[in-house]
Amino acid sequence: MPSTNFMETTQTDISTTMRAMLIDWLVEVTEGYRLVPETLYLTVNYMDRYLSVKKINRNRLQLLGVSCLLIAAKYEEICPPQVEELCYVTDGSYTKEEVLQMEASVLSYLKFEMAVPTSKCFLRRFVHAAQVFDKGSTLHLEFLVNYICELSLLEYSLLCYLPSLVAASSVFLARFILKPTKNPWNSSLSYYTRYTPSDLHGCVRVLHRLFCFGPGRNLPAIREKYSQHKYRFVAKNYCPPTIPTEFFQDATS
Template identity: 50%
Template sequence: MEERRRPSSQYMERIQKNVTENMREILVNWLVEVAEEYRLVSDTLYLTVSYIDRYLSSRAINRRKLQLLCVSCMLVASKYEEISPPHVEDFCYITDNTYTKDEQVHDTFISASQSPDLKFEFLGCYLAELSLLGYGCVHLLPSMIAASAIFLARFTLRPKMHPWVRKFPKL
């Protein structure tokens, strides 16, 4: 994974004031059980934890919202990795209806839209996937499609900045 997309190795000490390593461990163990209950592929679980750690590396969260963040990240990850992802209502059920469907959907969009890495990742993937539709792209090398998607995603998110700077700054 690219370094800029990795979570900070010291986010608990530097950013999180209300979340502890023990709380994270308990929630990850719970997510393992959720993944087993819904027969999710292992990639969904790994992607979920990656999203959680990356989000927690970027902003502090209230401990009352930590489980909501976890199920929202699993919802997003399952949409990427699963053939038949669980529904939002399933995540309401597994949290004993602690969070409503609206809260989960709202948190999912907030999490995705506020994280520059996720916004860039989603846009880049979307642009690359668009190339799959065009027969005219068949002759292009995958590396050219990937480079083009990265270029256009960067240009779209920061139109006044040259897209090929060495390090893409945080939005």
């Protein structure tokens, strides 16, 4: 797990805004190369873990991003992008040698621990459990959950939550958006996720704010991605401005 406060304790030349802008750009790159979603999540995990232990200058932040993407693609993809291609997408800002040197640095600082659970790892099981109760809109629910979970990557403050909790909170919010008058949680979801509604309260509130107000005009990639027909335009779904407090109350035995 990355540190939850590396911006305050380790980094002095970059900000949470710069991190979010880099991730937004990486979303565009992964879409352009049609990489699997797991590659994006791993890339962000590697970046945050590296930034937790190694101070970096802002002019090398994009270099870190493409190097982590290279490692994640090698781990997840059948045909990962070539180093030269990743240099090209940075408009030639970095050479092949610089990318390879940064790749070696990341692998060294992360001690070659590349197999890590991201929130995407938990989504399949959690979404499947939720779809049992939403048979009429299973695909819509899946796309909406994935949209919410990808938005979470932009939010530095969400690093304090476990990936499994972020995944469960994404399911909670998606089910609320689709059926605002119905309690989005039940005993079966608690069983499969191991989280009660009260456990999800803080994380859901942050995700709800992200969904309603968006990450900002400077970070359009995820919103535009999920505004496409192939994702059922889920980014354009209406979300009620408030979530009833009683939805976060745990069921009494």
